[in-house]
Amino acid sequence: MLPDGRIVTGDIGDNITNPPVDELDVVSLEGASADLGWPTCPGDHDCAGVVRPLALFPPSATPTGVAVVGTDVYVALFVTGQLVRVSINGWTQGDGSVKPVVVADGLQGPHTVLARSNGTLWVSEHLTGRILQLQP
Numbered sequence: 001m002l003p004d005g006r007i008v009t010g011d012i013g014d015n016i017t018n019p020p021v022d023e024l025d026v027v028s029l030e031g032a033s034a035d036l037g038w039p040t041c042p043g044d045h046d047c048a049g050v051v052r053p054l055a056l057f058p059p060s061a062t063p064t065g066v067a068v069v070g071t072d073v074y075v076a077l078f079v080t081g082q083l084v085r086v087s088i089n090g091w092t093q094g095d096g097s098v099k100p101v102v103v104a105d106g107l108q109g110p111h112t113v114l115a116r117s118n119g120t121l122w123v124s125e126h127l128t129g130r131i132l133q134l135q136p
Contacts, residue, residue: 001068002088005029008054008073010063013042019059020044024066024075024086024100026054043097055086056097065113067121069136074121075100076110083110083123083134104134 001007006026013020020042027034034051041047043056057063057077065076073086084100091098104110109126116122121134 002026003071008066008068010066010075011036011038011043011053012062013059021059022057022061022063022077023053024055024057024063024073025051026088053097054088054091055084055100057084057100064111065123067113067115069115069119069121072136074103074113074115074136076107076113076123078109078111078126081105081107081110083107083113083121085136103136104132107132 006028009025011023011025013022021044023043025036035049037050041050043053061080062078063075064078067074071089075084082102083104085103086098086100107125108128110123111126112124114122121136123132
C-alpha cells in the first residue's frame with residue numbers, strides 16, 4: 001500500500017498470440033473505480049478516460065509480487081527473473097509510466113516480495129523453493 005492509501009498491483013497481459021505489455025497499476029480503494037484499460041486499451045496506448053499504469057514491463061514478464069518501501073515499489077518479474085524498483089516520487093496518476101530499474105537479475109522464478117521492518121526484502125524463488133534476503 002502506498003503512503004496515501006492506494007494499492008499497487010501487477011497486471012499480466014493475457015493474450016497468448018499477441019501478448020500486450022504487462023503493467024504495474026495504482027488503484028484507489030475509495031470512490032469510483034478507475035478504467036485501467038483492460039481488455040481494450042493496453043498500458044502502452046493512450047486512450048481517453050483510461051488511467052496510465054505506474055510502470056510497463058515487456059510482454060510476458062509476469063509481475064507476480066509487489067512490495068512498497070517508502071516511495072519505492074519493488075516488483076518480482078517471474079519470467080524475466082528480475083526484481084525491479086519503480087519510484088513513485090513525483091508521479092501522479094495520469095502521468096506517463098515510470099521506467100523500472102533492475103535491482104536483482106538472474107533469479108529463478110521470483111514470486112512473492114515481502115518488505116521487512118528492518119529495510120530488507122524477502123523474495124521467494126518459485127523454481128528453487130529458496131527465500132532470498134536482499135538489501136534494497
